[in-house]
Amino acid sequence: MRLTFRDATLKDVPVIAALHNAAAGALTARFGDGHWSSLVTERGSAASQRHARVRVGKSGKRILTVLRLAKKKPWAIDVSYFTPVKRPLYLTGMTVAVTHQGQGLGRLALEDAIEVARQWLADAIRLDAFDADAGAGSFYAKCGFLERGRVLYKRDPLVYYELLLAGLTPIARGSRGAS
Numbered sequence: 001m002r003l004t005f006r007d008a009t010l011k012d013v014p015v016i017a018a019l020h021n022a023a024a025g026a027l028t029a030r031f032g033d034g035h036w037s038s039l040v041t042e043r044g045s046a047a048s049q050r051h052a053r054v055r056v057g058k059s060g061k062r063i064l065t066v067l068r069l070a071k072k073k074p075w076a077i078d079v080s081y082f083t084p085v086k087r088p089l090y091l092t093g094m095t096v097a098v099t100h101q102g103q104g105l106g107r108l109a110l111e112d113a114i115e116v117a118r119q120w121l122a123d124a125i126r127l128d129a130f131d132a133d134a135g136a137g138s139f140y141a142k143c144g145f146l147e148r149g150r151v152l153y154k155r156d157p158l159v160y161y162e163l164l165l166a167g168l169t170p171i172a173r174g175s176r177g178a179s
Contacts, residue, residue, distance in 0.1 A: 003058060003109070003112075004059075006056060007056075008066065012056055013046045015063045017040050019064075020095050022097070023097075034130065035130060048093065052068040055113060064105055065097070065106065067094040068092045069113055076154075076156075081160045082126055082148050085164075087120075088122065089120065090126050091125050094109065106139060110143050117165060125162070127162075128158040129159050137161065145162060146162055
């Protein structure tokens, strides 16, 4: 399947919220209640566009993927686990339509995110994933992201992942955590 990618608009908010909520429901049905069970509102989805670059992947007129890239560090990230760089971006809220999971669309969305990050002159993409069966850590690892550490944040076990972008000039060598 081919996708085209673009920045989300406020007109996309209802579809984005529905996509996130459907994925949360599917994860809850499969793995039980967890932080992944949280639902989003349209108001929250609209607010995320003010604080991040939200990218959607479309097939025809249907939005099938969504993710957010932001320069501002999310609350659950401890930067001491990552390679020190000048311009990191943080990937959050990645979702693939439940009916299209396992078809390579997540990988395509990440490829688009990497291209956007390069255009933004970012040095790295950082993220966290739940350290649970419902988490997407193995997916990120298969896509080239390196594990940088495991933490417990508000009783939720997380795994930090990082993708260093080509042409990187680190501030200092090395990072804390697993490589």
